[in-house]
Amino acid sequence: MSEPVIELRNVSKAYGANPVLRNINLQVHAGEFLTLLGPSGCGKTTILRLLAGFEPADGGEIYISGQDLRTVPPEQRHVNTVFQSYALFPHLTVFENVAFGPRLKRMKGAALRAQVMDTLRMVKLDELAARKPGQLSGGQQQRVAIARAVVNRPQVLLLDEPLSALDYKLRKAMQLELKQLQRRLGITFIFVTHDQEEALSMSDRVAVMNAGCIEQLGTPRQIYETPVNLFVARFVGEINNLSGRIVAADPPRYDIRLHDRVVNLKSRFAFATGDRVNVLIRPEDLRIWREQEGSAEERASLLPAAVEEVVYKGSTVDLMIRLDSGELLATTQFFNEDDQAIMNLDFQVSERVFVDWVHDWETILPHEA
Numbered sequence: 479m480s481e482p483v484i485e486l487r488n489v490s491k492a493y494g495a496n497p498v499l500r501n502i503n504l505q506v507h508a509g510e511f512l513t514l515l516g517p518s519g520c521g522k523t524t525i526l527r528l529l530a531g532f533e534p535a536d537g538g539e540i541y542i543s544g545q546d547l548r549t550v551p552p553e554q555r556h557v558n559t560v561f562q563s564y565a566l567f568p569h570l571t572v573f574e575n576v577a578f579g580p581r582l583k584r585m586k587g588a589a590l591r592a593q594v595m596d597t598l599r600m601v602k603l604d605e606l607a608a609r610k611p612g613q614l615s616g617g618q619q620q621r622v623a624i625a626r627a628v629v630n631r632p633q634v635l636l637l638d639e640p641l642s643a644l645d646y647k648l649r650k651a652m653q654l655e656l657k658q659l660q661r662r663l664g665i666t667f668i669f670v671t672h673d674q675e676e677a678l679s680m681s682d683r684v685a686v687m688n689a690g691c692i693e694q695l696g697t698p699r700q701i702y703e704t705p706v707n708l709f710v711a712r713f714v715g716e717i718n719n720l721s722g723r724i725v726a727a728d729p730p731r732y733d734i735r736l737h738d739r740v741v742n743l744k745s746r747f748a749f750a751t752g753d754r755v756n757v758l759i760r761p762e763d764l765r766i767w768r769e770q771e772g773s774a775e776e777r778a779s780l781l782p783a784a785v786e787e788v789v790y791k792g793s794t795v796d797l798m799i800r801l802d803s804g805e806l807l808a809t810t811q812f813f814n815e816d817d818q819a820i821m822n823l824d825f826q827v828s829e830r831v832f833v834d835w836v837h838d839w840e841t842i843l844p845h846e847a
Contacts, residue, residue, distance in 0.1 A: 511660050567611075720805060741779075782801070
């Protein structure tokens with residue numbers, strides 16, 4: 479791994495008596511696409527503002543390429559920002575909007591035109607260079623904002639929820655375009671969002687934030703498949719949470735009582751007999767058995783339940799399942815081209831079923847309410 483292009487060491491920030499960042503430690507590497515993911519008010523935009531120099535940290539140190547930023551003004555930080563509102567100049571053409579930054583650096587003539595048009599070609603807007611922002615779609619305006627931010631080739635691009643104003647289909651398309659652009663440019667992107675799917679689909683790594691702290695930092699797969707606590711598991715995708723108790727321990731495997739069933743599962747955490755635990759299972763990992771499926775012996779190890787809701791979504795069917803023990807579970811069942819499989823997913827409300835999952839695909843965490 480390369481040396482970090484950005485490093486935050488014990489960074490804190492408060493507004494009055496309200497702390498918004500609590501001893502943040504974070505390294506971001508050159509060419510990385512890092513996403514800060516979390517609910518509103520968790521501190522993710524504040525990190526961007528500190529990096530850009532819009533306001534100072536109350537404590538800690540911030541470095542870009544080894545340079546301490548505490549005395550470096552915003553215009554000398556080799557950092558640009560793309561805002562949610564795009565902040566385009568409505569009276570200027572696309573070309574003039576993108577050329578604004580290079581002109582401030584006294585670039586002109588053929589060199590200016592070449593750099594601006596090269597950047598517009600990267601975002602596929604070179605043929606719209608003479609238009610004004612009011613003549614563009616939302617997605618095109620967003621690409622102008624990105625082109626203006628990268629035309630001077632900053633070391634780091636900060637993006638504060640730049641896709642949130644777009645409709646669903648355009649947002650999905652722009653996610654792919656942004657990631658491809660980042661790879662072509664080789665610029666470090668720090669992207670802020672509260673959208674979990676956006677973070678998982680675009681990022682090299684994700685920092686999940688809550689109440690001014692980084693709860694977990696890892697690849698999208700690590701964040702989704704091995705959450706470190708209940709907050710991360712609940713915030714990143716849907717999760718089913720079953721309460722259990724350790725009845726026998728042979729680390730890393732444990733016998734866990736889930737109501738009147740005992741299952742043998744694996745955990746990266748250490749537990750003792752008698753400990754309470756949370757057994758977390760993603761909806762797509764649950765398997766639903768009908769009453770007539772399997773033998774009586776097989777069904778004895780399954781959790782009995784009833785279907786409460788059926789939601790058809792085309793390629794999937796989402797079911798809400800109420801266990802006899804009282805817990806409500808969400809499950810996603812996938813169609814394929816097998817006619818029998820389609821018939822097997824034709825569940826009815828109140829139908830009696832049994833539930834299990836592929837063991838060792840779950841996450842076992844210390845008990846949290």
